[in-house]
Amino acid sequence: AGPPPAAAATWPPSSPSSSSPRSRSSTTTSRATATQQRSGGKGAAAARWNWNRRTGAEGLPRGIVQTSSDMFLRPLWDPAANRANKNDRHKALLAMAVGISQMQNVDVMARKFLNESYTVMLFHYDGNVDGWRSLEWSDKAIHIVAPNQTKWWFAKRFLHPSVVAIYDFIFLWDEDLGVENFDPRRYIDIMVSEGLEITQPALDPDLSTDIHHRITIRNKMTKVHRRVYDNRSSMNCSDDSKGPPCTGWVEGMAPVFSRAAWKCVWHLIQNDLIHGWGLDMKLGYCAQGDRAEKVGVIDSEYVVHQGIPSLGGPSDTSKLPRRSLDLRTHIRRQSSAELEKFKERWEKAVREDDEWMDPFDA
Known part of the structure; x- marks a missing residue:
């Protein structure tokens, strides 16, 4: 009667007992051989395997794999209704942690970016999304809600580099910035022309409060500045200064990152240290x-x-009740504690990584 017909090979096996180690090895070898023949030999097959392993898509043909995403809102019908991006040169994302009490100011900020067809993402730390529905652009923005979380908490969870890879620039801003003298398109053009990867807009010294570092103060005589000069004994910034906060530094309130810089910064953000204190001193490494x-x-x-x-x-x-004062005190204490933890982690990482060399270690 002859031998029984051969069973069809399946991958992966349905269970450990469905095939012997030898048959699994034979099946794998046959598949690898077929892949080599289709792709032009051992070198091409190895390259394909390595590429698939890097993406986690080893079970898929390469042409179907999409390794990135974006925040563009897509219509449920009528694909022609997709909003065209009139700014073909650069794509940018403005992401802010916001509360309803700052809606009027955020409205002004968001319009500046939406008018350039940039994407706006709002992280609602007070849980109030419905209160924003009255703004005509509300349905054009991305809304994410998590009570009492900071922009660094949101950024770590929702701005993974693969998700925002389509954007050339990431604006990770606070909600309390006045933008009357700010144009996002011109700002990006300056970043590109100056070869800058990490920036912030200068602060108006006449109207701003909470200016902590002189390097952030606007210089009316220049378009861009990269360092500050300060001969106070506590600071002593000069041409010989090589690092923050004299040069190579921006503050955490309004940073702007290129795509390449953000890929690094996202990894620098610590998952559990939500206030982000200490990050500003290390951003230059990205x-x-x-x-x-x-x-x-x-x-x-x-x-x-x-x-x-x-x-x-x-x-x-x-005008605050005592409880609100206590909350602000607790937040500042937590921020300070997180700063110390971040410093300890950095120092420990440097000690333990024998292959890493500090590029700024004079």
């Missing part, structure tokens, strides 16, 4: 080169820092 050249403050497009600490309670302490 500048794709010399931080003294690749990090800068843009003077010609400047903002006003209003210094309104909305997360955790309002800022007018004369």
Whole structure:
């Protein structure tokens, strides 16, 4: 009667007992041989296997794999209704943690970016999304809700580099910035022309509050500055200064990152240290080169820092109940504790990584 017909090979096996180790090895070898023949030999097959392993898509043909995403809202019907991006040169994303008390200011900020067909993403830390429905652009923005979380918490979870890879620039801003003298398109053009990877808009010294570092103050005589000069004994910034906060530094309130820089910064953000204290001193390591050249403050497009600490309670302490004052105190204590933890982690990582060399270690 002859031998029984051969069973069809399946991959992966349905169970460990469905085939012997030898038959599984034979099946794998046959598949590898077929792949080599189709792709032109052992070298091509190895390259394909390595590529698939890097993406986690080894079970898929390469042409179907999409390794990135975006935040563009897609219509449920009528594909022609997709909003065209009139700014073909660059794509940008503005992401902010917001509360309803700052809606009027955020409205002004968002319009600046939406008018250039940039994407706006709002992280609602007070849980109130419905209150924003009255704004005509609300349905054009991405809304994400998580009570009492900071922009760094949101960014770590929702701005993975693969998700935002389509964007050339990431604006990770606070909600209390005045943008009357700021144009996002001109700002991006300056970043590109100056070869900058990490920046912030300069702060108007006449109207801003909470200016902590002189390097952030607007210089009316320049378009961009990359360092500050300060001969105070506590600072001593000069041409010999090689690092923050004299050069290669921006503050955490309004940073802007290139795509390449953000790929690095996202990994620098610590998952459990949600206030982000200490990150500013290390951002230069993500500048794709010399931080003294690749990090800068843009003077010609400047903002006003209003210094309104909305997360955790309002800022007018004369009208606050005692509980709100206590919340602000607890938040600052937590931020300080996280700063110390971040410093300890950095120092420990440097000690334990024998292959890493500090590019800025003089």
